[in-house]
Amino acid sequence: MSDPHLPPEVCDYIVDLLRDKPDTLGRCCLASRSWVPRTRKHLFADIKFPYSDDLERWKRAFPNPSRSLAHYTHTLTIGCPEVVTAADAQEGGWIRAFSNVTRLEVLSGLRDLDDSHISLVPFHNLSPALKSLHVASTIFPCTRILNLVCSFRFPEDLDLAQRRVGVGTIDWDEATFQPSTSPVLTGTLRVYLPGRMGCVTRRLLDLPGGLHFRKFELSCYLGDNLRWIVTLVAGCSDTLECVDIECWVSLPFEQVDLRTASIDLSKATKLKEAVFRSKTLHVVWLVLALQNITSKHTYLHQISIYVPEIPDLAIYREVVNEVIHRQWMDLDRVLVQLWESCGIRPKVMYSVAEEKKETQRERIEGLLPKIMERGIIELENFVEFCWYRQIY
Incomplete structure (x- = not known):
């Protein structure tokens, strides 16, 4: 390792390959004094x-x-x-x-x-x-x-x-x-x-x-917080290239009305990626956001939507069941329109245990029949991960 005939740049390259191996880097320091500065850079x-x-x-x-x-x-x-x-x-x-x-x-x-x-x-x-x-x-x-x-x-x-x-x-x-x-x-x-x-x-x-x-990763719990996301998006519309928005809605289904806080993406025409994470079955906020995407969004070719585990909707009261179906039918319609008018392919991601994957697919197909019939949707299972959990 301390061969004087080995060019310094080759030694540096070898040390750089070991950047994620602290124990090995420690041994490099003991092997040759000339290796010490480069190993310290990584250690x-x-x-x-x-x-x-x-x-x-x-x-x-x-x-x-x-x-x-x-x-x-x-x-x-x-x-x-x-x-x-x-x-x-x-x-x-x-x-x-x-x-x-x-x-x-x-x-x-x-x-x-x-x-x-x-x-x-x-x-x-x-x-x-x-x-x-x-x-x-x-x-x-x-x-x-x-x-x-x-x-x-x-x-x-x-x-x-x-x-x-x-x-x-x-x-x-x-x-x-x-x-x-x-x-x-x-x-x-x-x-x-x-x-x-x-x-x-x-x-x-x-x-x-x-x-x-250029990028937003925002998480909100209440309708009022969604209003501030709207303000942020509006303030950065000229530079925004990616939005990743997670929304929890804690209100009862029949009391939800987020129309005054819809996320206006119409001016964010430089968008290249849009990710929406709905943590509940409320998707009206998502429908309203997608309605603002038009053919002017020439760089946006795919939209990723993360949805929670969908239970058997028969467990809900009739009025709640009706609200859920109406919101998801609206989402289905908007996604079809985006594909037909803008060529934007939707991807729906869901997180459930392995043994529930098929049941979950069937329930999503029941809520989003039009895009499933056209075969223009990618439906994938994923391991749930939230960026903000890294702080714990």
Whole structure:
């Protein structure tokens, strides 16, 4: 491995192939001193401090922050921000050693329900190279999070999530938000904030430079939250290339009327991909969104629809059964129209246990007969996964 006749670029290439094998990289460091810089690039690329013990081990290994290997880190995950910020205050800017971070994850609320006292200021403008910011917490004040966002000049991806749905009734602070800069947000916006999307949306849209996201991954629980998704889509219609929207509707079937909050995609003509995840049998919001897609959407060729497990509809009361069939018949009609007028092929995905797959297919065929008859639909089973569950 330390053969002097082996060109350095070949050695680097070999080490790069081992990037996902930390034990092997550790042995490379012992095999040859010349391999050490390249192995450190991978060994310290992804650093996590989920608990205070992890931070203590790092501090024992690198007592002098200026001589640590933090400059190799590209992804930094902080699971105990209250401990990290305290250490940073004691040691005069300890966190600043991570100056080349491209993705910062600040996760809190694993032990305390009260994050409101935790300062995020030490993380402000941590790295000029930062492109992705992920904040998941219980009740970080809204302005505190957005001030963190605005401290970075060139972040692209923004990922905001609330850990516990149980605290969703707590209002975020309504303090005046006056950002000193307007970050260049051009990548992906992921938001999972049950009951709080309005606060974030309103303040993001107030940024002086506006929003220019290319992709949305949004999850909402209530009809009111859907209204804020409508606002976000409208604000990024000129740049939006992909929407991935998950919607839960908790109201009784006969009380649902989301027509005032339909997602208008008519101006988002640059769309290349549209994904809709209906977490209940309510699909009126989905029908209304699809009605806004026309032949002007020249880049959009497929729509993916994720549906929940469909039970035997005979278990519902007659009025509920009628509402379900009416909504799904409307969806069936709209999907046929999209195929005939725009050539857009629909894909319906469902998640059920292996032994229920055939029964589930039959029930979907009963609700979507027209597109099934025409053979213009792809019907696939999938393993259920939600992007926001990664924060746990």
